[in-house]
Amino acid sequence: MAEKPACVSSQIPNDEDTPKEENIRCLPLLDHFGFECLPHQLVNRSIQQGFTFNILCVGETGIGKSTLIDTLFNTNFKEQKSSHFYSHVGLKIHTYELQETNVQLKLTVVKTVGYGDQINKEASYKPIVDYIDAQFEAYLQEELKIKRSYFNYHDSRIHVCLYFISPTGHSLKSLDLLTMKKIDSKVNIVPLIAKADTISKNDLQKFKAKIMNELAENSIQIYQCPVDDETIAQMNSSMNEHFPLAVVGSMEEVKVGKRMVRGRQYPWGVLQVENESHCDFVKLRDMLLCTNMEDLKEQTHTRHYEQYRCYRLRKMGFTDVGPDNQPISFQEIYEAKRQEFHEQCQREEEQLKQRFMQRIKEKEATFKEAEKELQDKFEHLKRVQQEETLKLEEERRKLDEEIIEFYKMRAASESLQTQTCSNVKKDKERKK
Numbered sequence: 048m049a050e051k052p053a054c055v056s057s058q059i060p061n062d063e064d065t066p067k068e069e070n071i072r073c074l075p076l077l078d079h080f081g082f083e084c085l086p087h088q089l090v091n092r093s094i095q096q097g098f099t100f101n102i103l104c105v106g107e108t109g110i111g112k113s114t115l116i117d118t119l120f121n122t123n124f125k126e127q128k129s130s131h132f133y134s135h136v137g138l139k140i141h142t143y144e145l146q147e148t149n150v151q152l153k154l155t156v157v158k159t160v161g162y163g164d165q166i167n168k169e170a171s172y173k174p175i176v177d178y179i180d181a182q183f184e185a186y187l188q189e190e191l192k193i194k195r196s197y198f199n200y201h202d203s204r205i206h207v208c209l210y211f212i213s214p215t216g217h218s219l220k221s222l223d224l225l226t227m228k229k230i231d232s233k234v235n236i237v238p239l240i241a242k243a244d245t246i247s248k249n250d251l252q253k254f255k256a257k258i259m260n261e262l263a264e265n266s267i268q269i270y271q272c273p274v275d276d277e278t279i280a281q282m283n284s285s286m287n288e289h290f291p292l293a294v295v296g297s298m299e300e301v302k303v304g305k306r307m308v309r310g311r312q313y314p315w316g317v318l319q320v321e322n323e324s325h326c327d328f329v330k331l332r333d334m335l336l337c338t339n340m341e342d343l344k345e346q347t348h349t350r351h352y353e354q355y356r357c358y359r360l361r362k363m364g365f366t367d368v369g370p371d372n373q374p375i376s377f378q379e380i381y382e383a384k385r386q387e388f389h390e391q392c393q394r395e396e397e398q399l400k401q402r403f404m405q406r407i408k409e410k411e412a413t414f415k416e417a418e419k420e421l422q423d424k425f426e427h428l429k430r431v432q433q434e435e436t437l438k439l440e441e442e443r444r445k446l447d448e449e450i451i452e453f454y455k456m457r458a459a460s461e462s463l464q465t466q467t468c469s470n471v472k473k474d475k476e477r478k479k
């Protein structure tokens with residue numbers, strides 16, 4: 048059905064009836080027909096839906112991330128420069144709607160802020176790893192929803208990480224190796240030597256070789272352009288040989304002969320960004336936008352996201368085979384998980400009860416001890432008070448005795464005084 052006849056006569060090759068060659072009437076095809084049209088349907092649908100592409104730029108402050116993105120998309124995204132004095136690494140996220148002819152592209156650019164300015168290396172790569180994982184998690188949550196809305200869901204998973212290497216000409220920094228090692232299983236890494244115009248051609252080749260050696264020594268996986276498709280195999284295999292790509296960014300138009308080109312003007316000449324003998328910018332642009340964007344997206348979905356998804360589902364307790372290595376259904380896993388959860392709840396409830404009883408016992412013992420202490424204290428005070436009372440009573444008794452003695456003495460002295468007075472009176476009367 049899909050085979051299109053070159054001309055009508057080819058179907059009836061027969062002896063005398065066959066018209067002479069000059070009489071064959073060729074009918075031109077007016078349009079495609081049959082299932083040969085399937086690719087066109089895909090193209091039309093993709094154009095209608097538009098494309099999304101998410102780029103993560105990791106590199107030191109001022110290394111040329113914004114300029115390169117502007118140059119890649121030939122657009123001035125008007126990014127503000129970051130300071131070297133951030134206390135931690137952060138991420139700037141911007142989404143742009145771009146259009147070229149009838150093709151729409153929703154481009155998300157995520158850029159590091161404060162990277163390379165921190166002493167703590169773990170705190171430098173962790174926000175990057177967390178961000179990549181968070182986008183996978185958001186997609187997984189959408190996938191697990193009963194009512195999924197992929198049509199208007201903004202897939203923010205990172206398709207490519209442009210890793211900007213400082214053009215030192217020596218070797219990779221320990222932070223570069225550490226960060227790339229942490230993210231190489233989560234994202235397609237494309238290593239770039241930034242500001243490649245600041246390094247001589249000879250040194251650049253040695254630097255490239257050194258970087259590739261260091262990446263291999265540390266088993267860091269970088270993105271490999273696919274070579275299984277004949278149409279792009281040659282281009283991609285030479286691209287893989289050029290890694291890490293040495294790039295130069297510039298939005299400035301400089302005059303070279305009679306033409307205006309994008310480049311960087313120096314006293315010794317002009318470095319043309321789009322000249323392949325000057326830098327690898329064109330290679331990067333072709334690789335990212337013309338040949339491998341779909342592969343980058345596919346690798347993100349089938350390799351990196353798949354790995355994250357497996358890890359998360361296993362962590363949730365899902366598995367494809369049971370302990371006896373036999374396939375296990377979702378329903379069985381669900382039931383087993385529910386049972387396990389129920390048992391765990393009961394175990395925890397029992398533990399809580401026991402802990403509660405234990406606490407009550409401990410509190411009771413403490414209260415009893417405190418009560419006993421109070422009782423002892425009370426008894427002691429009571430004894431002290433009784434002793435005091437006895438002492439006071441003894442003292443009162445003594446006082447009472449002293450008072451009686453006093454009264455007695457007073458009475459005796461009064462009687463003595465009376466006696467003395469009457470004797471004096473008698474003496475006076477006698478004298479008279």
Ligand SMILES: Nc1nc2c(ncn2[C@@H]2O[C@H](COP(=O)(O)OP(=O)(O)OP(=O)(O)O)[C@@H](O)[C@H]2O)c(=O)[nH]1
Nearest residue numbers: 107108109110111112113114128129242243295296
């Ligand atoms: N020589 C040279 N300079 C460059 C290149 N790319 C950018 N620059 C310059 O480097 C400076 C910083 O560039 P940006 O693109 O703002 O760097 P960035 O990494 O986005 O900076 P932050 O967002 O502030 O971290 C600017 O003055 C650019 O003109 C390049 O390829 N070569």
